[in-house]
Amino acid sequence: MEDPSPLIRQRIEKYEQLKREFNLVHFPNTFRKDTDIETFIALYGTRDAEELAGVKTVHRLAGRIMASRKFGKASFIHFQDSTGRLQAFFEMAKVGERPYELFKKLDIGDIIGLWGAPFKTKTGELSVYVEGFELVTKSYRPLPEKWHGLRDVETRYRQRYVDLIVSPEVRRTFVTRSRIISAIRAYMDERGFLEVETPMMQAIPGGATAKPFRTHHNALDMDLYMRIAPELYLKRLLVGGFEKVYEINRNFRNEGISTRHNPEFTMMEFYHAYADHEDLMRFTEDMISHVAREVLGTTVITYQGQEIDLGAPWARMTLKEAACAVGGVAPEVLEDRAKALSFCSKAGIEVSGGESLGDLQLAIFEKTAEDKLVGPVFITSYPREVSPLSRPNGNDPSVVDRFELYIAGREIANAFSELNDPVDQRSRFEEQVRRKEGPGEVDEDYIRALEYGMPPAAGEGIGIDRLVMLLTDSPSIRDVILFPLLRKGDLP
C-alpha cells in the first residue's frame, strides 16, 4: 500500500521508537517456546490455586495478544497460539520497571514470547505469572473489533488470515476439514489403496462434462486444460496393474460459482478392481459413517438445523423411484419421451428438444426430487445416455450400474461399475462428440489402454468440500475453502 493509513504509520513509527528506547532487535527470530497453550492448560487446568502455588516450573509460551486489561503496575492479557488461548499476568514488581513500561506499549495483535509459572487468579482462571517476555513480532495493522469480530464476508474471504486470527469457529472448521481428509486417507490406506497423483494439466479434458479452464505450455507450444476429473488417468492405472488406487486433489471446472460450487474444488476419486457399484455402496456408507465417528465422535449430525444420521446402512432408491416417490412425478411421465418433454415445459425445465428420454428422466429427477433427499440415500439406475463411462446393467441395458449419494439434498458422491469394453467405450465417446458433450474428441489413448484389458472395477468420486460442509454444518462451500475464488480486487 503506497499511502498507509495514519493508524499504520503510527504503529510503524511506534515500533521504531520502541526499538530505540528499549534496544530491541528488529523483527527478531530468536524466541523459542517449549510449551503450547493447549499443553499448559492440560497440565494445570484442573489443579486448584493452592496446588499451583507450589508449581515453580517456568514455561515458555508464545502467541498473539488478543485482549489486554492494563493498570498502572499490573496487567492482564489474553494471548493465543495455534492450540488455544490463555491469560497472562504482568506485574511491574515481577518483570521489572523498564520491561513493564515496554509491555504497556504493546498493542493488541502483537506477537509476544513470554515465560513464567502457572497460577490461578482470584476468579479462578488459569494464567501465566509472567517473569519475562519479548516482543516477537510487531503488528502494524489493528485487528477487527474484539466483541463483534469480523462480520464482512468479503473481507473474511479476501483476508482469511484475519478471519482465522479473530474467529475461533473458522479455525475449528479448517482443523476439522484437515481431520476429515486425514481420516479418509487412513481409511483408504488401511484397506490397501494406493494414493497416486495424476495430471492436473491434460491435453484432453475427460472424465466429466464440465467446461474446462484452458492454459498453454510455452516450450511445447501446446494448449492444455486444467483437469475436470482424474478419472481416465486413474483407470489407466487399473490397466497398469494397480488394483486399488485413490487420489485426493483439486479439480477445476469453468462453471458458475455458488454456495455449492467453487471453480477449484477437492475431489477424492478411487477405483477398486474386482468390485462393482454394489460393493461401493457398502464401502461408502461404512467409510463416511466411520469418518464421522472418528472426527465428530458420532454419526448423528445436525446440518442447518436438520438432524441427519449417517450410521450405516443407508437407504437405496432408483432414480425413477425417487422422482415418483419423492418428486411426486407420475410414473408414466418417465416412460414416454413426449410425456416427459411436456412435463418439463410445465415444470419450467429448460429443454432444447434434442434430449433423449434418459436426459429428461435425469432432468426431471434433479428438478423434482434432488433437494428433497435428506438421506443419506443412494440413488441408483441412472440412464445410460447420461453415463458414458459406466457399465450397462446386465438385466436392463437402458440403465447403468451407477449410483449417486445424496445427503441434505446435495450430491456428495457419484460412482459406478466401470465400462471396460473398449469397443462400447469408443462408441460412447463418439456419441458424446456427436452430441457436442464432453471434450469434443475421442481420447484415443484411453481406448488403447482399455484394449490392453482393464479388470472389471468400480470407481467413485466424493466431493470433499461438500462432505466437509456437511460435517462442519457450513452453509457455503466458501466456508470450507480457505481462499475461495473471488474477482481480482483489493480492499481499500
Next chain:
RNA sequence: GAGCCAGUAGCUCAGUCGGUAGAGCAUCGGACUUUUAAUCCGGUGGUCGAGGGUUCGAGUCCCUCCUGGCUCACCA
C-alpha cells in the same frame, strides 16, 4: 449470465422528511496492582464503494459502473 439486497472511521454499526457526518471498540495522552467487552478523564481519525446528474443544498433522490451476498441458470 439474470433477479433481489448491501457497501458510511482500522472494526461493528447508527444516520429521521434532502439542510454543519455520529456512537462503541481500536488507537493516542493521562489516572489506576486481580482484570474478563476493565473503569474514569481528554484527544486523533471520513474521497459516505467510484463516476455522473437533479437541487440553493445530496450519505440520503436519479443514472452508469465496481465489489460482495443470496436466489436462479450452467455445474459437482
